[in-house]
Amino acid sequence: MTVDTSPDRVETLDRVVIRFAGDSGDGMQLVGDRFTELSAAFGNDLATLPDFPAEIRAPAGTVAGVSSFQVHISDHDIVTPGDTPNVLIAMNPAALAANLHDMAPGATLIVNGDSFGARDLEKAGLSTNPLEDDSLAAFNVYNVPMTSITVEATKDLGVKPRDAERSKNFFALGLLCWMYTRPTAPVIEWIESRFKSKEQVLAANLAAFKAGRNFGETAELFDHPYEVKPAALRPGTYRNIVGNLATAYGLIAASQKASLPLVYASYPITPASDILHELSKHKNFGVKTLQAEDEIAAASIAIGAAFAGSLGVTGTSGPGVDLKSEAMGLAVSLELPLVLIDVQRGGPSTGLPTKTEQADLLLAMYGRHGECPLPIVAAKSPSHCFHAAFEACRLALKYRTPVMLLTDGYLANGAEPWLLPDLDALADISVRFADAPNANGSFLPYVRDPETLARPWAIPGTPGLQHRIGGIEKEGIGLEGEGGTGNISYQPENHERMVRLRAEKVARIALDIPAVDVDHVDGADVLVLGWGSTWGAIQAGVRRVRARGLKVSQAHLVHLHPFPADLGEVLRRYRTVLVPEMNLGQLSRLVRAEFLVDAVSFTKIQGVPFRAAEMEAKILEIL
Amino acid sequence: MTAEPIAFTRKDFESDQEVRWCPGCGDYGILAAMQFVLPELGVKPEEMVFVSGIGCAARLPYYMNTYGVHGIHGRAPAIATGVAMARPDLHVWVIGGDGDMLSIGGNHLIHALRRNVNLKIVMFNNQIYGLTKGQYSPTSEVGKVTKSTPFGSLDYPFNPLSVALGAEATFVARTHDMDRKHMMETFRRMHRHEGAAFVEIFQNCNVFNDGAFDGVLKKDSRPNMLIELQHGHAIRFGTDGQLGVAVNEFGEPRVVQVGDVGEGSLLVHDEHRDDPTLAFALSRLSTGPTMPTPVGIFRDVVRPVYDAEVQRQLVAESERSGPGDLAQLLATGSTWTVN
Numbered sequence: 001m002t003v004d005t006s007p008d009r010v011e012t013l014d015r016v017v018i019r020f021a022g023d024s025g026d027g028m029q030l031v032g033d034r035f036t037e038l039s040a041a042f043g044n045d046l047a048t049l050p051d052f053p054a055e056i057r058a059p060a061g062t063v064a065g066v067s068s069f070q071v072h073i074s075d076h077d078i079v080t081p082g083d084t085p086n087v088l089i090a091m092n093p094a095a096l097a098a099n100l101h102d103m104a105p106g107a108t109l110i111v112n113g114d115s116f117g118a119r120d121l122e123k124a125g126l127s128t129n130p131l132e133d134d135s136l137a138a139f140n141v142y143n144v145p146m147t148s149i150t151v152e153a154t155k156d157l158g159v160k161p162r163d164a165e166r167s168k169n170f171f172a173l174g175l176l177c178w179m180y181t182r183p184t185a186p187v188i189e190w191i192e193s194r195f196k197s198k199e200q201v202l203a204a205n206l207a208a209f210k211a212g213r214n215f216g217e218t219a220e221l222f223d224h225p226y227e228v229k230p231a232a233l234r235p236g237t238y239r240n241i242v243g244n245l246a247t248a249y250g251l252i253a254a255s256q257k258a259s260l261p262l263v264y265a266s267y268p269i270t271p272a273s274d275i276l277h278e279l280s281k282h283k284n285f286g287v288k289t290l291q292a293e294d295e296i297a298a299a300s301i302a303i304g305a306a307f308a309g310s311l312g313v314t315g316t317s318g319p320g321v322d323l324k325s326e327a328m329g330l331a332v333s334l335e336l337p338l339v340l341i342d343v344q345r346g347g348p349s350t351g352l353p354t355k356t357e358q359a360d361l362l363l364a365m366y367g368r369h370g371e372c373p374l375p376i377v378a379a380k381s382p383s384h385c386f387h388a389a390f391e392a393c394r395l396a397l398k399y400r401t402p403v404m405l406l407t408d409g410y411l412a413n414g415a416e417p418w419l420l421p422d423l424d425a426l427a428d429i430s431v432r433f434a435d436a437p438n439a440n441g442s443f444l445p446y447v448r449d450p451e452t453l454a455r456p457w458a459i460p461g462t463p464g465l466q467h468r469i470g471g472i473e474k475e476g477i478g479l480e481g482e483g484g485t486g487n488i489s490y491q492p493e494n495h496e497r498m499v500r501l502r503a504e505k506v507a508r509i510a511l512d513i514p515a516v517d518v519d520h521v522d523g524a525d526v527l528v529l530g531w532g533s534t535w536g537a538i539q540a541g542v543r544r545v546r547a548r549g550l551k552v553s554q555a556h557l558v559h560l561h562p563f564p565a566d567l568g569e570v571l572r573r574y575r576t577v578l579v580p581e582m583n584l585g586q587l588s589r590l591v592r593a594e595f596l597v598d599a600v601s602f603t604k605i606q607g608v609p610f611r612a613a614e615m616e617a618k619i620l621e622i623l
Numbered sequence: 624m625t626a627e628p629i630a631f632t633r634k635d636f637e638s639d640q641e642v643r644w645c646p647g648c649g650d651y652g653i654l655a656a657m658q659f660v661l662p663e664l665g666v667k668p669e670e671m672v673f674v675s676g677i678g679c680a681a682r683l684p685y686y687m688n689t690y691g692v693h694g695i696h697g698r699a700p701a702i703a704t705g706v707a708m709a710r711p712d713l714h715v716w717v718i719g720g721d722g723d724m725l726s727i728g729g730n731h732l733i734h735a736l737r738r739n740v741n742l743k744i745v746m747f748n749n750q751i752y753g754l755t756k757g758q759y760s761p762t763s764e765v766g767k768v769t770k771s772t773p774f775g776s777l778d779y780p781f782n783p784l785s786v787a788l789g790a791e792a793t794f795v796a797r798t799h800d801m802d803r804k805h806m807m808e809t810f811r812r813m814h815r816h817e818g819a820a821f822v823e824i825f826q827n828c829n830v831f832n833d834g835a836f837d838g839v840l841k842k843d844s845r846p847n848m849l850i851e852l853q854h855g856h857a858i859r860f861g862t863d864g865q866l867g868v869a870v871n872e873f874g875e876p877r878v879v880q881v882g883d884v885g886e887g888s889l890l891v892h893d894e895h896r897d898d899p900t901l902a903f904a905l906s907r908l909s910t911g912p913t914m915p916t917p918v919g920i921f922r923d924v925v926r927p928v929y930d931a932e933v934q935r936q937l938v939a940e941s942e943r944s945g946p947g948d949l950a951q952l953l954a955t956g957s958t959w960t961v962n
Contacts, residue, residue: 285947304705470693
């Protein structure tokens with residue numbers, strides 16, 4: 001008997017949250033990615049939350065080794081990967097144990113019953129089998145022998161049983177594709193292209209995928225499939241994108257719009273390495289990449305490239321920022337364009353390499369010796385990384401300053417549909433190199449543009465403009481015919497004026513960035529102020545509160561230093577400013593200090609994003 | 624290309640800055656040798672970049688009328704790598720001392736050498752920290768009494784040439800601040816070498832470590848203590864040419880009396896040996912200025928140059944897949960259209 005899949009038997013959902021969970025070696029990220037791509041191409045709106053251990057292969061079968069991938073798909077605009085999954089696919093007892101606490105009663109659990117033997121339970125630290133005791137009574141549990149069906153489905157392909165077992169993730173994917181009426185052709189095409197050099201693996205994965213699909217259709221376990229219709233998103237062409245990829249694309253776009261070659265130097269570090277991986281592919285865009293010997297070298301190489309006339313960029317995560325801080329100070333003193341990307345992760349020290357956090361704001365702001373200001377830009381969603389990277393480059397080039405771009409682990413690996421930008425609408429950020437003497441026949445490197453306070457960028461090879469710059473304090477006021485030689489100066493007044501001038505140069509950027517974009521509701525006296533990747537959760541929380549008929553306003557900062565010029569005025573319009581952050585209250589400290597407003601800090605430091613429900617509850621409490 | 628030869632003079636390479644090393648410092652001689660030799664290389668001042676770290680030596684770029692970066696301690700080879708990688712057409716020189724390059728910047732030095740970036744790396748070795756007023760350095764002899772080691776230093780020093788050779792350097796040389804001609808010839812050869820060229824210059828710090836190299840460099844010690852390596856020639860020295868270098872039964876070069884072993888047994892120096900074993904062994908001939916010490920070019924071999932290879936990959940890929948199309952790049956993978 002087959003389950004009825006006629007149109008009237010397909011139940012339509014407006015959204016669903018699915019979590020794939022298994023051992024690190026089970027390929028959960030891979031099938032999560034596939035399901036996401038499939039849903040994106042199908043036209044759903046979506047958001048994802050990959051979560052994996054730092055160890056490549058933590059002991060198999062243990063809770064420490066569990067890797068998961070959560071995807072939220074919907075027929076309407078969504079902004080978070082979802083608070084609680086509706087469906088959990090658990091490939092082993094550890095995956096079940098590690099994720100069960102996130103599941104609400106009534107949720108669906110699909111477990112691989114083949115992996116619930118005594119040894120598996122022991123490795124997961126379970127004394128009894130949850131499939132046999134009452135602990136799962138509140139859930140709809142589907143016990144599917146995924147391993148044995150996969151082995152059975154592949155037995156005629158000449159694949160060894162041990163290898164065949166490894167295809168069970170594709171069985172799970174096939175089953176989910178049936179459950180949510182996803183088109184299967186793109187997955188089959190992908191398997192065929194991805195594994196084309198490994199014939200047996202290709203055949204086994206394909207067989208497992210089809211077996212999963214057929215199992216859904218023929219087993220009497222599931223009553224009927226579901227569908228989530230395409231979302232009515234803004235018209236245009238979309239693709240699915242993760243933050244690190246968007247960051248890489250933003251840098252390439254900036255390089256193109258600046259007509260400058262991009263030099264990206266980086267040292268491998270989680271979760272930033274994918275930016276290096278991506279950029280290293282695009283040599284035909286004139287992109288040069290270098291995997292440096294260490295973080296310090298990577299920053300130094302980017303500085304050298306900038307001196308030589310390239311768009312110099314270096315990317316890392318928190319521990320790397322610590323090491324690069326001296327080089328950032330040099331860039332501030334040299335007044336060269338440079339972009340430092342910090343894909344933030346949990347700290348301090350090695351901290352939580354694969355988990356997200358936004359605790360580097362004060363590091364970006366103050367983490368260098370001396371008075372050493374630089375602009376800070378933060379991305380708010382995976383696709384927004386593109387625009388934030390572009391903006392960081394724009395500021396660096398225009399003001400001849402290092403700029404820090406803050407993203408984080410959640411943005412880096414999280415996915416969402418992206419309305420492809422109109423490239424003609426991207427600003428022209430080309431720069432003019434100095435090509436002639438600027439002071440009575442000679443060239444002074446610190447004679448400034450009176451408006452931006454930027455100094456000239458004279459690149460090696462330009463005749464007559466030879467100059468020497470360095471990290472020692474210099475005669476560099478360079479305004480109204482005064483002292484732009486760049487020569488070493490230990491003169492007391494000169495130093496104070498240089499310190500103030502460097503601060504003023506960054507402060508003036510406030511005039512060149514948009515005013516705060518406040519989503520204001522008439523009569524609201526609470527403003528939720530955020531920055532970075534909390535945007536989605538804040539947005540979702542605010543929507544929920546408003547759906548209750550209550551009034552709350554929202555604003556999200558992309559520029560953290562300097563702040564938009566009207567921020568103080570905006571904040572003072574509200575009785576209370578609530579600042580949610582994945583740290584101990586870093587932005588709230590900055591706005592309190594800067595504007596003397598009573599900012600209420602709301603924090604979560606667990607390596608995972610805020611949930612919409614947490615946000616909602618906090619806003620309700622404040623109202 | 625212009626056919627007209629360009630005639631430069633020393634003046635073209637001198638900046639307007641007053642030189643501020645201590646009177647009597649060996650750095651003056653090195654600066655002079657550099658400024659004497661550059662005009663004859665046929666490179667325009669604007670095509671040269673001098674990059675340095677921190678320390679007395681690192682002030683040199685300020686005195687050159689070229690492009691220059693006075694960077695941060697130890698990072699000059701990395702900054703210079705960025706310059707060379709962005710612009711393989713430039714001539715990039717890296718200047719630093721023994722503390723800068725072998726202590727705080729040791730990592731960058733060895734990686735620049737291994738990559739064979741087209742950098743000319745000049746290490747002034749005075750076996751002391753001068754700018755911080757006299758602490759022992761990674762090349763100071765064991766037992767050195769300094770401000771930071773009142774009971775004598777305990778750590779064993781680096782042999783800079785052994786380090787460079789161990790780091791796969793393609794050009795390794797040693798010269799000293801008392802011999803302008805020798806320095807100039809070494810700089811000439813470094814300029815001609817394609818890839819990373821490393822030179823150690825024995826440099827006297829007359830304030831904090833005066834006479835450190837007297838054992839080999841004093842006029843009357845030189846004949847018996849300084850071994851001038853010459854490519855294709857048997858290694859021979861001494862007031863009457865009575866001394867030489869021969870390889871012993873273990874393959875180790877040792878100083879010998881020519882009379883004892885015969886001329887035919889002397890080691891013939893070959894800068895271009897692909898295998899660095901002999902060059903390394905020669906770098907170990909002396910462990911300090913109390914032993915006969917070779918100067919000259921220890922190794923000069925050809926290997927692909929990093930920055931040129933980066934450029935080659937870029938050009939090859941651009942030819943293969945055409946110039947990048949941004950719109951096409953952003954739409955990589957599956958896209959869908961919402962109407």
